[in-house]
Amino acid sequence: MNAPTIWILVPIFFGLLLLFINSQRALSILGGVLATSLALIAQFVPIEEAMLVGTFSFKIDSSLTVLGRTLVILPAEGSLLALIYGATALWFFGAEASKTATRIVPIGLMITALMVASLAVEPFLFAALFIEMAILLAIPLLTSMYSPPGRGIVRFLIYQTLAMPFILLTGWLLGGVEASPGDLALAAQSASMLGLGFAFLLAIFPLYNWVPMLLEEKSPYTAGFLLWILPTITIIFGAGFLDRYSWLRSAPELIIALRFAGLLMIVTGGLFAGFQRHLGRIMAYGVIAETGFSILALSLDPKLGIPILFLLIPARALGQAVWSLSLTVIKDQVETMRFGASRGLLRITPFAGVGMIVATLSTSAFPLLAGFPARLALWEGLSRVSISASIWMGIGILGLLTSAFRSLAVISMAEEYTTWERRESLAQMLMLGLGMIGLFILGLFPQIVQYFLSELPTMFEHLGR
Amino acid sequence: MFILITILILFLTALTLLILRFFTPEFRYSWVIATVGALVGWISVFAWQAQMPIALQFSIWQPSALFFQSPSLIADGISWAFAVSLAALCLAIIITSVVRANFPSPLTWVGSLVLTSFGILAVVADNPLTLVLIWAAIDLVELVTQMRFVEDPRLSERVVIAFASRTIGILTLLWADMVSIVNGQILDFRSAQDANPQAGLYLVIAAGLRIGVLPLHLPYPSESSIRRGFGTGLRMISAASSLILLARIPPSSVASPFTPYLLMLVSFAAVYGSWMWLRAPDELTGRPYWLIGMGSLAIAAALRANPIGAAAWGCALILSGGALFLSSEQNKWMTRALFIGAWGISSLPFSLSATGWNSGGVTFWLAWPFLLVSHAMLIAGFIRHIQRTMTRTGDEDQPIWAKNVYPIGIFLLLMMVILLGLFGWDGTLQFGNWIMGLIASIATIGLLWLIPRLRILNPVRAHWVRPTNASWLEQGYQTLWGVYRQLARLSNTFTNMLEGESGIMWTLLFLALFISFFTQGTP
Numbered sequence: 007m008n009a010p011t012i013w014i015l016v017p018i019f020f021g022l023l024l025l026f027i028n029s030q031r032a033l034s035i036l037g038g039v040l041a042t043s044l045a046l047i048a049q050f051v052p053i054e055e056a057m058l059v060g061t062f063s064f065k066i067d068s069s070l071t072v073l074g075r076t077l078v079i080l081p082a083e084g085s086l087l088a089l090i091y092g093a094t095a096l097w098f099f100g101a102e103a104s105k106t107a108t109r110i111v112p113i114g115l116m117i118t119a120l121m122v123a124s125l126a127v128e129p130f131l132f133a134a135l136f137i138e139m140a141i142l143l144a145i146p147l148l149t150s151m152y153s154p155p156g157r158g159i160v161r162f163l164i165y166q167t168l169a170m171p172f173i174l175l176t177g178w179l180l181g182g183v184e185a186s187p188g189d190l191a192l193a194a195q196s197a198s199m200l201g202l203g204f205a206f207l208l209a210i211f212p213l214y215n216w217v218p219m220l221l222e223e224k225s226p227y228t229a230g231f232l233l234w235i236l237p238t239i240t241i242i243f244g245a246g247f248l249d250r251y252s253w254l255r256s257a258p259e260l261i262i263a264l265r266f267a268g269l270l271m272i273v274t275g276g277l278f279a280g281f282q283r284h285l286g287r288i289m290a291y292g293v294i295a296e297t298g299f300s301i302l303a304l305s306l307d308p309k310l311g312i313p314i315l316f317l318l319i320p321a322r323a324l325g326q327a328v329w330s331l332s333l334t335v336i337k338d339q340v341e342t343m344r345f346g347a348s349r350g351l352l353r354i355t356p357f358a359g360v361g362m363i364v365a366t367l368s369t370s371a372f373p374l375l376a377g378f379p380a381r382l383a384l385w386e387g388l389s390r391v392s393i394s395a396s397i398w399m400g401i402g403i404l405g406l407l408t409s410a411f412r413s414l415a416v417i418s419m420a421e422e423y424t425t426w427e428r429r430e431s432l433a434q435m436l437m438l439g440l441g442m443i444g445l446f447i448l449g450l451f452p453q454i455v456q457y458f459l460s461e462l463p464t465m466f467e468h469l470g471r
Numbered sequence: 472m473f474i475l476i477t478i479l480i481l482f483l484t485a486l487t488l489l490i491l492r493f494f495t496p497e498f499r500y501s502w503v504i505a506t507v508g509a510l511v512g513w514i515s516v517f518a519w520q521a522q523m524p525i526a527l528q529f530s531i532w533q534p535s536a537l538f539f540q541s542p543s544l545i546a547d548g549i550s551w552a553f554a555v556s557l558a559a560l561c562l563a564i565i566i567t568s569v570v571r572a573n574f575p576s577p578l579t580w581v582g583s584l585v586l587t588s589f590g591i592l593a594v595v596a597d598n599p600l601t602l603v604l605i606w607a608a609i610d611l612v613e614l615v616t617q618m619r620f621v622e623d624p625r626l627s628e629r630v631v632i633a634f635a636s637r638t639i640g641i642l643t644l645l646w647a648d649m650v651s652i653v654n655g656q657i658l659d660f661r662s663a664q665d666a667n668p669q670a671g672l673y674l675v676i677a678a679g680l681r682i683g684v685l686p687l688h689l690p691y692p693s694e695s696s697i698r699r700g701f702g703t704g705l706r707m708i709s710a711a712s713s714l715i716l717l718a719r720i721p722p723s724s725v726a727s728p729f730t731p732y733l734l735m736l737v738s739f740a741a742v743y744g745s746w747m748w749l750r751a752p753d754e755l756t757g758r759p760y761w762l763i764g765m766g767s768l769a770i771a772a773a774l775r776a777n778p779i780g781a782a783a784w785g786c787a788l789i790l791s792g793g794a795l796f797l798s799s800e801q802n803k804w805m806t807r808a809l810f811i812g813a814w815g816i817s818s819l820p821f822s823l824s825a826t827g828w829n830s831g832g833v834t835f836w837l838a839w840p841f842l843l844v845s846h847a848m849l850i851a852g853f854i855r856h857i858q859r860t861m862t863r864t865g866d867e868d869q870p871i872w873a874k875n876v877y878p879i880g881i882f883l884l885l886m887m888v889i890l891l892g893l894f895g896w897d898g899t900l901q902f903g904n905w906i907m908g909l910i911a912s913i914a915t916i917g918l919l920w921l922i923p924r925l926r927i928l929n930p931v932r933a934h935w936v937r938p939t940n941a942s943w944l945e946q947g948y949q950t951l952w953g954v955y956r957q958l959a960r961l962s963n964t965f966t967n968m969l970e971g972e973s974g975i976m977w978t979l980l981f982l983a984l985f986i987s988f989f990t991q992g993t994p
Binding site: 310404407 | 530531532533534536537538539542600603604606607608611618623624627628630631632634635638639641642645646648649650652653958959962963966969970974975977978981982986
């Protein structure tokens with residue numbers, strides 16, 4: 007038995023099998039249980055260590071060779087897998103409440119496995135292919151025979167696909183840089199290619215206009231899942247690049263570029279969110295700002311930045327899941343998610359309304375909520391480096407908060423004497439309630455996720471030690 | 472440990488009431504349980520005196536490399552004064568609820584107990600991190616409560632605006648933390664003597680924003696549905712949780728060139744608040760102005776490097792204000808007793824606010840006449856509202872036990888006004904700046920003499936009080952709103968351009984521009 011089989015091939019196989027099941031509840035439970043099991047195994051069963059259970063002895067090997075390429079999952083990456091599959095389980099358990107389980111569970115499982123493969127594949131050049139496969143799989147997740155692709159999906163496909171040639175070119179050029187480290191022109195070319203590749207993949211400004219379009223057109227839950235898994239794993243993949251190449255790691259221009267890109271995402275995401283009049287688009291810009299926070303964390307001293315990067319992951323997963331589910335519930339009750347049609351929604355969808363606001367506030371670094379501790383650490387870390395950068399971060403946060411206040415004002419503004427008439431199902435209330443409790447727990451006790459996160463920085467040989 | 476005991480008593484009482492409310496709605500002794508819980512909670516605060524200062528680490532945030540601070544609590548003289556005031560207010564709210572029309576209302580008692588717990592946690596916060604967490608909790612509780620009661624869509628918008636202004640206060644406090652870090656210091660309330668001057672000013676601004684003084688705004692101009700009991704608790708606890716910050720600002724950290732300007736701004740807010748308070752038709756209509764007026768005096772004290780004075784004004788705001796706002800029945804003795812509340816805010820020697828006029832550092836004399844006039848108007852307004860018994864109802868319809876129990880709540884608060892002037896913390900048994908207290912008192916007597924003689928000093932009729940439409944204030948905010956709309960239009964044009972048919976070309980153009988900009992130099 008080897009780790010890539012367990013965490014890549016098995017989920018793909020089960021994903022294919024689950025395509026034949028039509029029951030929302032069964033899919034949600036099966037997918038959730040499978041993802042949870044994978045997370046538990048990743049956390050508690052060590053890789054490359056012989057284990058004895060009764061008389062039965064076994065060892066999980068770290069690598070698998072396929073067609074001359076190797077998939078390697080190192081022992082230090084166990085917690086990362088637990089985090090990824092744990093968060094995926096969260097999305098799958100919520101899928102029944104969002105009525106999207108028939109798509110998100112089977113296809114989502116395969117996408118997750120492919121993204122894990124992108125982290126595991128050696129040579130890393132092939133990661134671009136796995137990411138592209140995941141992106142192509144996202145198309146049937148977002149569309150169907152009855153719902154043709156809109157402009158948002160087309161742009162998503164174009165921009166994400168454009169990233170692949172850049173990453174492949176980077177890999178080719180980096181080979182040259184390793185052979186002749188003194189060739190500065192070649193290093194600059196490869197860094198530019200890398201930057202462009204990641205700019206497309208992470209939807210860095212101005213390449214993110216497909217994100218609001220996607221959330222306007224499609225189910226917020228499926229779009230939310232993609233907007234969580236793709237940037238989260240891509241950014242870890244990007245950190246791997248930094249870890250691998252010392253010339254890249256030590257280039258001061260790269261730190262400035264990362265800080266600039268991160269701030270641009272936070273500021274534009276925050277300000278555009280503050281001016282939106284569509285609940286889905288507000289989430290889109292919130293997601294963009296979230297990616298900005300992660301990129302900004304990478305720009306800090308790795309001793310601070312890498313733990314912050316990992317601390318951002320659980321808060322983002324939970325916050326985005328609650329936000330997406332809330333919007334899905336709201337979308338069922340209104341014609342459009344524009345402000346004009348969403349007035350007084352709190353009276354008919356109180357859980358979804360509160361869930362949406364709590365998730366927005368969490369993204370906006372509101373104290374008590376999951377997003378706060380990581381953002382506080384990031385803000386403090388940034389202040390030590392540059393006060394002007396921390397002012398820009400504050401402006402972005404202010405924009406995000408404005409969007410939360412405006413959404414709250416709109417959904418609470420019911421006609422006078424409108425009665426409270428809840429239209430959410432028990433499953434929706436349960437999932438949203440649990441999600442919100444989780445957001446508060448993570449906000450008050452960020453140390454509880456350290457069980458998973460404390461050893462994660464060691465997966466990077468240079469950045470995390 | 473003592474801090475936790477108090478908090479636990481209040482929380483457990485609230486929990487018991489909640490369980491009883493849902494499982495045995497007919498239970499008749501809820502009020503007794505609430506009163507006993509609040510009483511024991513109040514007494515337990517006195518027990519803090521045995522061990523002060525008490526420090527308590529709540530939870531340690533990990534990884535420690537990222538978090539310089541973790542939620543922690545400290546009970547010292549200043550926090551004790553606030554805590555005992557809040558506990559007394561909670562007890563008084565529950566005791567006086569016997570004469571309210573909605574008696575018994577266990578849910579409002581639960582609300583009062585929970586809010587008081589949060590309020591006490593806020594006043595014992597040891598560092599900005601703890602304080603922002605508790606501020607956030609109080610704001611959320613307040614938001615949920617208001618949303619539940621408010622029916623009018625315009626009022627629900629006001630509730631959100633109030634929540635937003637408080638959140639900006641939270642952000643400002645966090646910013647003070649950032650400014651400290653830039654200067655290589657970790658901002659905490661225990662070792663605040665070394666705090667950075669700029670950070671000190673941000674702390675003042677944070678408190679001002681939350682109270683509604685800086686910039687001047689009225690978070691809750693109208694709150695008809697939860698006015699007397701729970702409404703009083705909500706307003707006072709929220710104010711106390713913000714005012715504690717002023718008492719934590721070290722004198723050295725407000726020595727900034729901007730301090731005089733801030734002091735002038737605060738003086739104008741004080742004049743506005745006290746003038747409106749003086750002319751308010753009744754004490755509940757005037758309550759937002761009471762908070763602004765008294766809050767301004769507390770901020771002015773903090774800006775004069777007098778944190779003890781800021782705490783004294785804060786406690787006076789809670790206790791004297793609480794006694795007045797909870798008085799709803801006509802009772803000759805109680806009307807007379809309420810003059811103790813006026814004594815409490817007079818700044819005369821040995822009164823609760825005796826230290827209110829002290830100055831530790833910067834004295835910007837130009838602001839003093841405005842502050843003095845405001846002080847006099849606040850006392851005069853207080854006395855006028857005591858004497859306006861017409862707004863109170865007769866107690867003939869009340870059962871005999873309620874008639875006897877109700878005044879205890881008011882007397883309890885007034886007793887605390889006297890007690891805190893004599894015992895328990897750094898602001899006790901002080902002569903203070905008695906000259907200013909005396910001038911304010913003489914001015915008060917003058918104002919009281921003038922009120923029946925000068926029409927301008929007469930109270931405005933209730934329907935004329937339209938604080939939301941205070942023209943100049945409203946105009947200022949309308950202008951801001953206009954700027955916001957223009958910016959929104961600009962942002963929409965930009966996003967439409969990027970998302971339109973030619974969006975990809977525009978995107979690539981912007982990308983090329985950014986790359987060329989970036990390769991030219993650092994951002």
